[in-house]
Amino acid sequence: MPRFMRTVTGAILTATLAACVYTAGGAASESLRGTATYLERIALPPNAVLEVKLVDVSRMDAPAVTISSYKAPISAVPAHWQMSYEARAIEANHSYALEARITSGSDLMFITTTHNPVFTGAPDKTDLTLQRAGN
Numbered sequence: 001m002p003r004f005m006r007t008v009t010g011a012i013l014t015a016t017l018a019a020c021v022y023t024a025g026g027a028a029s030e031s032l033r034g035t036a037t038y039l040e041r042i043a044l045p046p047n048a049v050l051e052v053k054l055v056d057v058s059r060m061d062a063p064a065v066t067i068s069s070y071k072a073p074i075s076a077v078p079a080h081w082q083m084s085y086e087a088r089a090i091e092a093n094h095s096y097a098l099e100a101r102i103t104s105g106s107d108l109m110f111i112t113t114t115h116n117p118v119f120t121g122a123p124d125k126t127d128l129t130l131q132r133a134g135n
Contacts, residue, residue: 032118033082034126036074036100038110043076045104050074052081052128054118058094067096074102078127090119100128108133 036050051071055064068085090096096119102110110130118124 028087029084030087031082031084032098032124032126033080034098034124034128035078035080036102036128036130037078038102038130038132040132044074044102044109046075048074048102048104048109050079050081050100050102052083052098052100054083054085055097055099056091056094057097064097064099095120098126098128100130102130 032054034052036052049071050073051069053069054067056067057064059065067089068083070081070083072081095117098112098116098118100110100112101108109132111133112128113131114129116125116128118126
């Protein structure tokens with residue numbers, strides 16, 4: 001094979017390999033982190049679980065679409081959480097928010113009751129205050 005062809009073939013293989021590495025690495029992953037707390041002075045049961053969801057709330061007459069979620073046992077507040085999400089899942093013309101809940105078995109104990117927007121250009125509201133369910 002002439003030297004010119006080896007150089008071109010090498011360049012093509014290098015470019016192909018670089019593209020494969022970029023694709024194999026997947027989409028860029030970002031993360032959100034914050035805390036979850038409630039104001040009531042009560043202890044959580046041993047089986048309490050914190051769940052935080054990143055949701056697309058763009059469509060007014062439809063349920064929010066979950067983009068990513070975090071779920072882990074919780075023993076006390078404030079509880080720190082961190083979740084990863086795929087950057088390509090976030091669309092510039094959509095609205096996103098965080099929702100959180102604390103459950104014990106099948107019982108809902110605490111839930112966010114306010115809008116917690118993210119990706120608005122203003123500081124993200126990632127420190128979440130939950131309210132006692134049913135109050």
